[in-house]
Every structure is written in C-alpha cells, then in structure tokens.
Amino acid sequence: MLKDQHILRIPGPSPIPPSVGRAMNQTMIGHRGKETKELLERILPKLKSVFGTKQDVIPVAGSGTAGLEMAVSNAAHPGDDVLVIVSGAFGDRFAKICDAFQLKLHRIDVEWGDTIDPQAVQEYLQAHPEIKVVFATYCETSTGILNPIEQLAKTIHESSDALFVVDGVSCLGGVEANMDEWGVDIYVTGSQKAFMLPAGLMFIAASERAWKVIEDNPQPRFYLDMRVYRKNLEKVSTPYTPALSLLFGLDQVLNLLEEEGLENVYHRHIVMRDMTRAAFKALDIPLLAADEDASPTVTAVRPADFDSETLRSAVKEHFNLTMAGGQQHLKGSIFRVGHMGYCSPADVLQTISLIEIGLVKIGKDIQLGKGVQAAQEIYLQQEEK
C-alpha cells in the first residue's frame, strides 16, 4: 500500500487544509504584542458571521468538552433546575457535566438516531416552570442527526424564560448557525470538525440575556469564566496565553470559508450528505437516521447483514481509510462516515468507491460502482450555487 497516505473520514478530527498547516507553522510571536492584536482583529469579526451573531465569539484554548463545561458553569447558577435533551453520547455528556456541578438535572432522552420533538420540550417546560436552562446538541456526532435548533429555540422561548444552550461542536462552520435570528442563547463549538483545525481550540458566544445571567452568576470558576474573556475582548486581548498556532491556522480557515462563501460551504455539506446517503441506499445498506433528521457533516450506517468492525478493518488495511465505529450501546452495530470541513464531493466519491471494495472484501454481494453512480447522480442534480 502507498505509504504516507491517510484517508481520514471520521466525524472529526478532520483533515487539515495544506494552507492551514502552513499557516500554523509560522514563527511564534509574543501573545501581548501588536501582531497578536492584529491577528485577533482579523479573526473576531469573521467568527461572528460563522456563528450568525453580533455578539462576541470567544476563542478559548481547550477542547470541545471545555466549551461544554464553560457553557454549563456560566449559564447555570448553583442549584438551578436544568433540562438536558439527550439524543446521543454528547447530549449525555452535557448531562454528566450538569451532574458534576450538582445542578437539578431533568433530562429528556430520545431514541439514538432520532431527533427531539420540540412539542415534547414545550410540554416538559410547561410542567416544569422552574427550569432555568435547556441544553441541546445541534449535530449529535454519535448518531449523525441534526436536532431542529431553530424550532427548539422558538418553542423554548414561547414556553419559558429558560436560556437555550446549544452544543454545535460537530457542525458549526459546516451548517447554518443563525444564532441571533433563531434565538440561541449560548453556542459552543470546537476547532477539529468543520473548522478544519487540529483540536485544542473552542469557541463560545452568548446572547444579551445570557450575558445578564452569566455576569451575576456566583458559580465558582476561573479559567472558564466567560466574563474575564469578554472583558479582555474589549481591548482585543485574551486573559490567558492563547493557543497562537491554532489562531494562525484559524486566520487561514476563515479566509478559506470567506473565499468559498459560507452559503456555498453549507451547500457543499448538504450535497456530501445526500451523496453519501444515496450511495448506501443504492447498495441496500440501512442508515441509522431518517432523511429529514440527517446531519450534513456525518452519516451513521447500521448494516443489517455484515459486521461494521470487519468493514472498518478492511478499508483501513487496504486503503488506510479510517471510518468511525459506534459509541456506547451502538458500538459494533454502526459505523460512521465523516464528511465535514476539508472534504469535497470528490472525496465522498473516493470514500464510497473504497467502501464498495471493502464490502466485496468482507464477502458482501454488491454491484461495484452502484453506490458511486448514485452519488454521482446526486452531485449532478445539486450543483454548487
């Protein structure tokens, strides 16, 4: 096998664009100097358009989970009643963090692979007016679904004063965020998914009403205290040492997104989702999520007549193609194909052609090229705007 080729198709970390790799290799600079200020001046306004907000978007050195904790520890006051919508492993993580902070945890569990019905949330909130914060996951990485954030925001604000906090880790940058327009109170995301960067950076933004709650929140916190970051942003600075090489890379990522155009980036992800799903359907291989629930960034496949892990090993062995397995109770019964960030329809076609070979390798009787053909047809139907 060709050495030094790695085809990375997991739902993050995702491949790094060459120009971003080069950008990250810049000579180190002082984090209190003029260059860092200029770097932040370039980055900050562009981050706002990815989030769809007029609010500050705060970059923090830490992984996505640090972002989730930052949301919990800043949005929820000690002892608050909070509702977590759990549609997979990452909704469950929100719940674990709320537990760790000894909040009064309410949870609505959704069947893994399904999305939440806003109606159920409305009824729950009406029955529990004491709930102060609602937590939801936008793209549930473990199942490949996209929860209906716009409708959820609407429903929640109609039925209560609770803040609406959204984990956008595995999709922001690849799908519409519309924070202000939809009324999301806090958005969190990470750098290693649709943001095309290595892990190590997370981003968080809060609405005006969220900031009021955050400002007088007595919850003990230091590194993850959003107030300190906001204060420093006023003078275009960071309270603690920023992850500079990741910011160098982010600067270039934002250039690439601007060059392509956010509308086109979002459309490209939808096309990649539809190409991937059409391919598996053409091969008669069941998908975990329904069409209307599917995420543009990751597709979860639930094979009926072959073993996911055997297929994953086969494509890894033959092509160094890495796909993800299932998490928790879905371990072994599904596999997940990432198509986010630095990934194109051309990459999706390659991935499908390799999966087809892998399927033959593990003895499944398929017609080679059939999945590729279905994906090619979708591409031809849905041109880039």
Next chain:
Amino acid sequence: MLKDQHILRIPGPSPIPPSVGRAMNQTMIGHRGKETKELLERILPKLKSVFGTKQDVIPVAGSGTAGLEMAVSNAAHPGDDVLVIVSGAFGDRFAKICDAFQLKLHRIDVEWGDTIDPQAVQEYLQAHPEIKVVFATYCETSTGILNPIEQLAKTIHESSDALFVVDGVSCLGGVEANMDEWGVDIYVTGSQKAFMLPAGLMFIAASERAWKVIEDNPQPRFYLDMRVYRKNLEKVSTPYTPALSLLFGLDQVLNLLEEEGLENVYHRHIVMRDMTRAAFKALDIPLLAADEDASPTVTAVRPADFDSETLRSAVKEHFNLTMAGGQQHLKGSIFRVGHMGYCSPADVLQTISLIEIGLVKIGKDIQLGKGVQAAQEIYLQQEEK
C-alpha cells in the same frame, strides 16, 4: 468548490507526500559539513537499488533536461555518429540536444503512441557500424508508452559496440530499472515524477564501459561533467552546492519506497495503469497506446467523440482536477492522466469518478459508475503482493 484542494493528475510534477514536504522544511545545513556527508551516506546506496546498479548514482541540481544534456555531452565524443530513437516529444528532445552538440545525428522515428521494434534498431545498427551511442526514452511521457528497454539493450549490444543511453525521467522509481542486469549504459531520471519530489534534482548513472568513454571524452563541459561528480563521490561529497532541501526530501522518499518495498511500488503502478485503462475501455473511450505498450505511470486517452480540452476544463472547473493535454501534433486530440509516485488505487478511483462526471457535464452519454466499476474489478483481481 472546496478551496485549497488540488487533485494533480498530470504525468509530473506529481503530488508530494506530506512527510516529504515536512522533511524538505528542515533547518538548512552547511553543504560541506558532517550532516551533509551523513545525508549522502544514507541516500546513495538506496538510489543504487532504485536504478538496479552497483554503479554510483549521481544526484545533480538541475531538471530532467539537464540530465539528458549530461548524458549526451558525456557519452558522445565531438563529431560522433549517434542514433536517437524518437517515439515522442522527449525522444525528440534527445535529438535536439545531439543537434546542439553538432553530433552526426541518425534518428528512427516511431509513430507517436507506438513503441520501437528492437528489430528495426538492429537492422539500422548493422547498416551503420559507425554509430557510437544509441539514445532511447523508457517512458515516453507525451504518449504514455514504455519502450522495451531490456530487449533494446540486448539487441544493441549484440549488433554493435554503441553505448545505450536511456531517459528514465517519467518512470524510474515507478517501474523496474535493472540497469546492470539489462545492460543499460547510462540512465537519467528526474525528481518530479515517480520520485515524489519537486523538480530541481536529476540523477544519472553510467556503466563501466560508459565510464571509459566518459573519462577520455574531450567534449568541452563543466557543470555537467560527470567525471567531477564521480571524483567527489569517492569522498561522499559534491563538486558544487547541492540542492539540500531536495536531498532532505529524497532521504524521506527513499524511506517511503523502502517501507513499501520496491516490488510493491512497481506492482502498485501496474495496477493503477490497468485500473485506468479498464475504466476508459468500459466507457468506450479509445486509448492512444496498445495494452502491451502502455506505461504504468501515465495513460494517454484519444477521445473519438468529444473534445479533450473541454473535458479537461470541466474537471478543472468542478473539482480542481488537473489532467495534461497533448504535446506537439497531439495537442488537442489527446489528454493524459498521470498515476505515478504519490498516487494510489484509491486516487485512481477518485480520478475516474470525477472524469465520469466531467463527461456528463460536457454532454457525453455514458453510464455513470461504469468506469469506476471496471477499475474496482481490476483492483480486486490484482492484489498487492
């Protein structure tokens, strides 16, 4: 379209493996110091196995054409009668260089797309015993054919004392060279093809009998005088400043070739050739060369019912996929797909799936996925050894 993705499928320059790019970015070193000596000590023996020779393989800063001139100006004495086998643009270049050196030029022209018949060379040499050097091209990049070097060497040595000089620029590193076993007197190649490096470095090796001719050659030459390089190699050094970053990269390229195993590297190229040809056949698109003449590193396609340039523009516009056009009188009537060096069967499948979309885009009526399927079947038939 996804920015910063470039799918480079021309017959060189070819893509650079990431680890080679990183290797080339090492801190610069002194070219007369211990590090450079150690670098050359690692590189030189491994180059010999790629060439299949016990002789020194000399790396020189210059492009492939500098290598061709080095072969001519060192192998041919002033006024010598030389025979150039011209099967395409690069055989023609050999002839031009011989002209520039005012040698007595004989040429056998072969129809572009065909290979030379050793019989014709034998007859010519028997009729012209005055010929001192025979020049041939191993892979003729302009037509995608591979001349029968082993049989040519045999025939030439049986019928005359002429030296046999071979241009291996667009295939060495991707196909068997067997310099000593076959009896090639001088091999030349470049860095930007199957060697997976940027252009700027060329390699040349000579047999014992060739060295005798070179040593007492009065032809005026300085930078390209092979004697000076040979002398310096005795103390593992170079006469002039070496292209160090390319040597850093070469060091890693040779590691990658060793890791994969030269036999597997050659087999991979044969599989990529067969996959590519099977795909175009399945799509009823004519190939320029016959199966028995086809090179494992590049495939030339001669469409009967669509315009090559229109297809090349379509795949460039939609996927930033670059294919090569035709040269000289084949300009406009063929296109060429490179599959050499840092290129895998997975890349070939991607390229074919994109060409299929391009064909539909330019209005050709094909069955999508048909070429991919044919290539997948070849892959499954011919496993890596």
